[in-house]
Amino acid sequence: MLAGINRCLDRVESFAMIVLMLVATCVAIVQVIARYVFNNSLYWSEETVLYTLIMMSFLTCSMGVRYAAHICVEVLPLMVGPRLARGLRYLACILGLAFAVVLVYYGGRLAINTLNMNQLSPAMRIPVGYVYMVIPVSGTFMGLRYLWILWSMLTGKEYQPLAIDMSSAG
Secondary structure (H helix, E strand, O other), rough: OOHHHHHHHHHHHHHHHHHHHHHHHHHHHHHHHHOOOOOOOOOOOHHHHHHHHHHHHHHHHHHHHHHOOOOOOOOOHHHHOOHHHHHHHHHHHHHHHHHHHHHHHHHHHHHHHHHHOOOOOOOOOEHHHHHHHHHHHHHHHHHHHHHHHHHHHHOOOOOOOOOOOOOOHH
């Protein structure tokens, strides 16, 4: 079940990243054309690009767990025995899961409180709470990834992070 959720998260994250990158790139290009060709700026473009970059940053946290790309201390497990190294991997996973829970709880509270205050963004006039919703969403995605890693370790399977194949990149 967790493997299926993981595949679904891969697709959702990839699609979201493609859409957000496309939006940020297109809006930035249109803004440059509007400013220098038509001598007229889009008042909402900077805010749109900023919010898409923020959303991409939070969504890539879960992708970092999937690809094992987060910063970690790699020398410590090499200096201790295999049993203690396994315990360190459990500890790292549990701490990551705890961080994801904190993101979900406090990010959710922030988003709901901001929505209740009816705070609007300066240029686009959209509720800022919708932008803040990316925090608990990314925390949920991270939590699911850490649960999958923890489950893999508990069932005796070694977690294999998704590898990036650079040979097919071009």
